Amino acid sequence: MTDVATGEATELLQQLIRNKCVNDGTPDSGNEDRQVATLGSYLDLPGAEVQSFAKRDGRGNLVLRIEGTDKKAPTLLLMGHTDVVPANASGWQRDPFGGELVDGEIWGRGAVDMLNLTTTMAVAAKQLVREGFRPRGTLVYLAVADEENQGIYGAEFMTEKHWDAVGADHVISENGGVRSDLPTTTAGLKLNLTIAEKGTQWVNLRVKGVPGHGSAPYAADNAVVKAAQIVARVAAYAPPVRLHEIWRRYVAAMAFPPDLDRSFTDAERIDAVLPSLPGGVAKLVHASTRNTFSPNVLRGGTKTNVIADEALVEIDIRTLPDESRDDVRALLQDAIGDLWSHVELVSESDNVSTASSFDTPLKDVLDRVTRSLLPEAVLVPAMTVGATDNRFFRRKGAVAYGYGLMSPELPMSQFRSMFHGRDERVHVESLRLSTELWVRTAREFLA
Numbered sequence: 001m002t003d004v005a006t007g008e009a010t011e012l013l014q015q016l017i018r019n020k021c022v023n024d025g026t027p028d029s030g031n032e033d034r035q036v037a038t039l040g041s042y043l044d045l046p047g048a049e050v051q052s053f054a055k056r057d058g059r060g061n062l063v064l065r066i067e068g069t070d071k072k073a074p075t076l077l078l079m080g081h082t083d084v085v086p087a088n089a090s091g092w093q094r095d096p097f098g099g100e101l102v103d104g105e106i107w108g109r110g111a112v113d114m115l116n117l118t119t120t121m122a123v124a125a126k127q128l129v130r131e132g133f134r135p136r137g138t139l140v141y142l143a144v145a146d147e148e149n150q151g152i153y154g155a156e157f158m159t160e161k162h163w164d165a166v167g168a169d170h171v172i173s174e175n176g177g178v179r180s181d182l183p184t185t186t187a188g189l190k191l192n193l194t195i196a197e198k199g200t201q202w203v204n205l206r207v208k209g210v211p212g213h214g215s216a217p218y219a220a221d222n223a224v225v226k227a228a229q230i231v232a233r234v235a236a237y238a239p240p241v242r243l244h245e246i247w248r249r250y251v252a253a254m255a256f257p258p259d260l261d262r263s264f265t266d267a268e269r270i271d272a273v274l275p276s277l278p279g280g281v282a283k284l285v286h287a288s289t290r291n292t293f294s295p296n297v298l299r300g301g302t303k304t305n306v307i308a309d310e311a312l313v314e315i316d317i318r319t320l321p322d323e324s325r326d327d328v329r330a331l332l333q334d335a336i337g338d339l340w341s342h343v344e345l346v347s348e349s350d351n352v353s354t355a356s357s358f359d360t361p362l363k364d365v366l367d368r369v370t371r372s373l374l375p376e377a378v379l380v381p382a383m384t385v386g387a388t389d390n391r392f393f394r395r396k397g398a399v400a401y402g403y404g405l406m407s408p409e410l411p412m413s414q415f416r417s418m419f420h421g422r423d424e425r426v427h428v429e430s431l432r433l434s435t436e437l438w439v440r441t442a443r444e445f446l447a
């Protein structure tokens with residue numbers, strides 16, 4: 001890798017951070033057109049055809065294609081999102097939108113989620129265009145809006161309305177390639193290759209009661225009281241542990257010490273080990289081995305002296321692979337018990353979990369290329385418990401992975417704490433590694 005590319009990546013990332021494309025979930029936030037303008041001028045060079053698409057004014061998406069010479073060869077899409085989540089400057093050591101370079105690290109919201117990858121994918125694409133890359137298979141670079149709020153103006157829109165521009169059978173997006181700092185019994189740098197993600201089944205419930213005077217609550221049918229009981233039941237609910245094949249493969253590849261391995265592969269023992277694990281790890285192990293139910297919103301009542309006739313409860317349910325909406329609803333019903341007859345299901349999303357195989361030609365290429373850059377690396381198949389834009393492509397039949405390369409200086413525990421957290425920053429070395437990863441992967445996979 002030339003220093004030129006790393007320098008370009010540094011400057012581009014700084015600019016994307018400073019563009020401050022904060023997505024707060026409202027349709028008028030994000031303003032990703034600023035990223036489209038920055039990326040568009042960066043990628044403006046002879047031989048590069050850049051297009052932009054928007055479902056809503058201000059919320060653009062950018063596509064650059066390097067057409068392959070053989071229509072039957074695979075297409076590789078490198079996808080990065082351009083929006084970021086809000087950041088409250090008061091908790092930070094540096095300006096979250098300053099894009100400062102300090103001691104080899106670039107600071108700011110989006111530095112690891114995921115402007116770093118969006119940047120390095122663009123730098124790699126530019127390098128390939130410059131060198132006159134003429135692959136058999138097509139390379140597509142896609143910078144999307146709105147990943148942080150369900151991809152409505154981004155990946156969902158692009159896959160539904162512009163498949164001609166972004167259709168691909170192989171996709172790489174966020175995130176992976178981060179060194180595990182869990183104990184292991186074998187040598188090597190264990191890097192996660194994210195092959196699957198949990199599903200989301202967000203549920204809104206309405207709880208009904210009978211209004212009355214707050215001065216005489218005897219035998220009242222109070223919606224707020226019932227909603228509070230429902231929230232407490234859902235929070236206390238222990239859904240069945242299920243050790244999915246992807247979890248088992250992850251555990252096997254990690255080669256944990258025997259006691260940990262035994263706990264992680266036995267549904268009866270796994271919960272007992274959680275309290276002894278570091279906080280972040282315990283959360284991850286817990287969420288990776290069952291459907292989770294988190295009641296996060298509770299609203300109800302109208303006035304202090306009126307018995308509540310209505311309350312609303314919103315529950316964030318995350319589902320394992322191969323679970324149907326009905327299976328999961330049955331669990332929720334089980335959690336709520338006899339109060340189920342007091343609720344009305346207002347809405348229920350149906351975003352099932354998606355997964356790709358670990359055993360693919362793309363994985364083989366990523367494995368080889370990674371080892372050419374980090375000789376100690378071992379790829380470990382992983383499932384993310386959050387959601388990414390990869391789901392839209394997996395549903396279209398693509399193999400989609402979450403990957404990238406982070407400097408081995410950064411362990412997974414630290415990486416995770418920066419995600420949507422404070423003091424988000426990335427090593428320039430990570431930009432160098434990822435840029436080179438994309439260039440070499442495109443050359444090898446599309447040759």
Ligand SMILES: [Zn+2]
Nearest residue numbers: 113114147174
């Ligand atoms: Zn992200």
